[in-house]
Every structure is written in C-alpha cells, then in structure tokens.
C-alpha cells in the first residue's frame with residue numbers, strides 16, 4: 001500500500017535527540033528550542049518566533065493575546081482545519097465563516113468585507129496547500145477597519161507572494177510541524193509575532209501564565225502567576241528533531257518540488273480533457289509544494305476514485321469538511337445554506353500520496369491509476 005503520508009528523517013534527527021539527552025535538559029526552552037526559534041526569526045524576518053507543541057497551541061496563544069471575549073467576532077475561512085476556528089471559539093468568540101474563491105480553496109478576499117461588523121476583532125487567513133491568500137488586500141482592509149490580521153500558515157512554510165514569505169504578512173502567524181507537513185517534529189508548531197507589543201506577554205502565556213522565562217534570564221527575583229496562560233512549550237526532544245529538519249529545509253523542499261512537478265506533468269493529459277482539475281496557483285505565488293490535489297466533478301466521482309485507488313494499493317484522502325456545515329459550526333449560524341465554494345472543495349477535492357520518500361515508481365503507479373480510472377469512466 002502506498003500510504004498518504006510517511007514521516008521523514010533527514011539525517012541528524014536522532015543525533016540531535018541524543019545530544020539533547022546528554023545536555024540533561026528535556027523540558028522546553030532549552031538549546032534546541034532557542035536554535036529553532038533563531039532560525040525561524042532569521043529566515044522569515046519576524047520579530048519573534050516561539051515554538052509551541054502544535055499550530056493549534058499557537059492559535060490558542062493568539063486568542064489569549066487578543067483578550068477575546070464573548071461577543072467578539074473572528075472571521076475564519078470555512079474550508080480550513082477545525083482549530084483555525086476552535087482556538088477562538090474556546091474563549092467565547094463568535095466565529096464568522098468566509099467562503100472560498102470560486103476557483104481556488106483560499107478565502108474569497110472580496111466577500112470578506114461584508115462579513116465585518118463593529119464587533120469584528122480579527123481575521124484569520126489560511127493559505128491552502130501553500131498558496132498564499134491575497135495578503136496585500138487583507139492588510140489594507142484590516143488596517144482600515146482596525147482588525148487584527150492573523151495567518152494560519154500551518155501548511156505554508158516557505159511559500160511566498162511576490163518574494164515575501166508566509167508568516168511575515170500578518171500581525172501574528174502560525175506554522176505547524178505535524179508529521180504531515182513539509183517540516184516536521186511529530187507534533188509541533190510555532191507562533192510568529194510581528195508586533196513587539198505582544199512578545200513579552202506571549203512568553204508568559206506559553207509558560208502557564210508565569211514570568212518563568214524572565215526569571216531564568218535574571219530579569220526578576222522570583223517567578224509567579226502573573227497572567228492567564230497554559231502549557232504551550234514543546235520539549236527539547238521535539239525541538240531537537242525539528243532543528244535537524246530546519247537545517248535540511250532546502251533539500252526537503254527540492255524533493256517536494258520534484259514530486260509536485262511529476263504529478264502536475266503526469267496529469268497534463270487529463271487536464272486537457274477538462275477533468276479532474278489540477279491545482280491552479282494564484283498569480284505572484286511561489287508555492288511550497290505542500291500537497292498535490294485534484295478536483296473531481298462530484299462527491300460521487302471522488303468516492304469512486306478513492307475506492308478505485310484503494311483497490312490499486314494507493315491511499316488517497318479527501319480534506320476539510322466545511323466548518324459552516326459542521327455539527328458545531330452550525331451553532332454560529334449564518335443561515336442554513338452552505339457556503340457554496342467551500343462546499344465544492346469539501347465534496348470534490350482529493351489529495352494524493354505525498355511524502356519526501358515517495359519513489360518515482362510509486363508515483364508513476366499513482367499517476368497511471370488515476371489516468372486508468374478516468375479512461376474507464
């Protein structure tokens with residue numbers, strides 16, 4: 001069976017973990033955590049990068065930093081991962097769902113404007129499959145209306161728009177290092193902060209509401225409970241694994257680019273027929289080759305294709321189910337009708353096996369099998 005995902009080891013992960021053990025510091029915020037954070041700050045030009053144990057944790061830190069309370073509204077795409085919304089709903093914020101573009105899974109920037117009310121506090125842009133949202137337009141809109149702009153760049157590390165990297169557009173952003181992402185540590189994430197005013201408080205929030213980080217730097221003589229917070233730090237073992245991956249980033253990205261390109265070229269014949277659709281990259285974007293997906297003509301066709309591939313030893317998977325139609329999402333009720341474009345991607349988008357160690361033979365088998373399905377159809 002060709003699985004959908006296989007976690008990758010670039011080379012020095014185990015040696016790094018051994019070193020962390022030998023240093024005798026396994027909790028968070030040690031040498032490897034600092035090394036990873038320094039790497040991210042330098043590469044993405046952000047004021048502060050803080051490792052967390054997941055992108056979800058980093059999203060929750062954002063919500064705490066914004067002092068969200070019941071009645072505040074946060075705009076999020078409907079076609080996204082659950083925690084893009086859940087992190088803000090946890091603090092009682094009302095979630096307002098934005099639809100996708102007609103021709104791309106990303107949020108429809110123009111449609112977002114009419115969702116803004118006097119209670120809108122923040123807008124979360126999620127870059128699907130590494131295709132960056134229209135950040136210049138969202139920045140203008142948010143600045144004009146006094147709204148905080150956040151990026152869920154969980155799957156967009158290394159993507160860029162006109163040369164500017166994901167994570168550096170919003171007031172804050174998150175990355176994920178979950179094992180299904182480009183750069184991994186099993187579970188893992190980072191909060192990127194582009195506004196100095198939030199940095200000190202973010203350290204407190206990550207350290208269970210205490211000023212422990214400042215205490216260890218000798219900036220205060222005891223450490224106490226000073227604010228709200230929780231336990232958001234990853235351990236040094238995760239950071240040790242992650243640091244090896246960050247150092248191998250260029251090599252990893254080159255492997256992923258080759259896989260993405262082979263799929264894209266492999267499906268050019270099908271695309272000429274008009275279906276299934278291949279991913280369309282928005283102008284000015286450099287994607288990060290996070291995943292390869294196809295858009296089927298119907299939910300029924302996608303289900304048949306998934307079964308067909310399964311019979312041929314290939315695990316292909318669908319992706320997000322629109323949050324506006326989810327059992328919990330309907331509670332925020334913008335009306336009974338599903339957001340049409342988000343619904344289209346929920347029903348028809350199919351992701352193919354995509355991992356760094358995917359061999360050419362395996363990939364050719366996937367391509368041939370998809371083509372055979374459409375030839376028979």
Ligand SMILES: *Cc1c(COP(=O)(O)O)cnc(C)c1O
Pocket residue numbers: 053054055056057080081083084126152154155175176177178187188189
């Ligand atoms: C993977 C992902 C998340 C969650 O990341 P974790 O690190 O697993 O919490 C959130 N949002 C998006 C868009 C994702 O792709």
